[in-house]
Amino acid sequence: MGKIFSSATVLIGLLHTILCSMSATAIAADDGSFELSDGNCTALAPGDLVHMEHVHKLAIPFMEREATVKWYGDGRIYCVLVTSYIRDTRSTVKLLDGGAGHSFVILELHSSRGYGFEYQVRIFGKTEMT
Ligand SMILES: *[C@@H]1O[C@H](CO)[C@@H](O)[C@H](O)[C@H]1NC(C)=O
Numbered sequence: 001m002g003k004i005f006s007s008a009t010v011l012i013g014l015l016h017t018i019l020c021s022m023s024a025t026a027i028a029a030d031d032g033s034f035e036l037s038d039g040n041c042t043a044l045a046p047g048d049l050v051h052m053e054h055v056h057k058l059a060i061p062f063m064e065r066e067a068t069v070k071w072y073g074d075g076r077i078y079c080v081l082v083t084s085y086i087r088d089t090r091s092t093v094k095l096l097d098g099g100a101g102h103s104f105v106i107l108e109l110h111s112s113r114g115y116g117f118e119y120q121v122r123i124f125g126k127t128e129m130t
Pocket residue numbers: 040041042043
């Protein structure tokens with residue numbers, strides 16, 4: 001009786017360890033945010049919109065969808081806004097490189113398994129006159 005109990009405890013412990021390491025992996029692979037606002041986005045001038053892009057990936061059963069957005073300009077970016085058209089929060093956006101203070105932006109968009117995403121990317125910047 002005692003032996004059965006202890007092996008059940010070991011099994012539960014093992015299961016717990018596996019489940020915990022699985023969720024830890026999920027968090028590590030998914031360290032973006034649902035939407036993104038990089039830089040000073042408080043006073044956006046429409047004339048400063050240097051790039052706008054619509055990124056849409058349809059849901060495919062059991063699949064994770066991914067997209068990389070790369071934009072290279074010649075001014076100084078002061079705000080990057082990535083907003084979702086869809087209200088479910090099962091996708092993430094991550095700024096891989098560039099952004100505010102740079103002249104380029106590299107973003108990675110990622111969906112959950114079985115879901116798609118639909119984002120609008122807007123980049124605001126000033127062309128420096130020298
Ligand atoms: C953001 O930009 C506006 C307009 O240029 C400026 O007035 C404001 O001070 C800036 N805010 C920060 C936190 O830098």
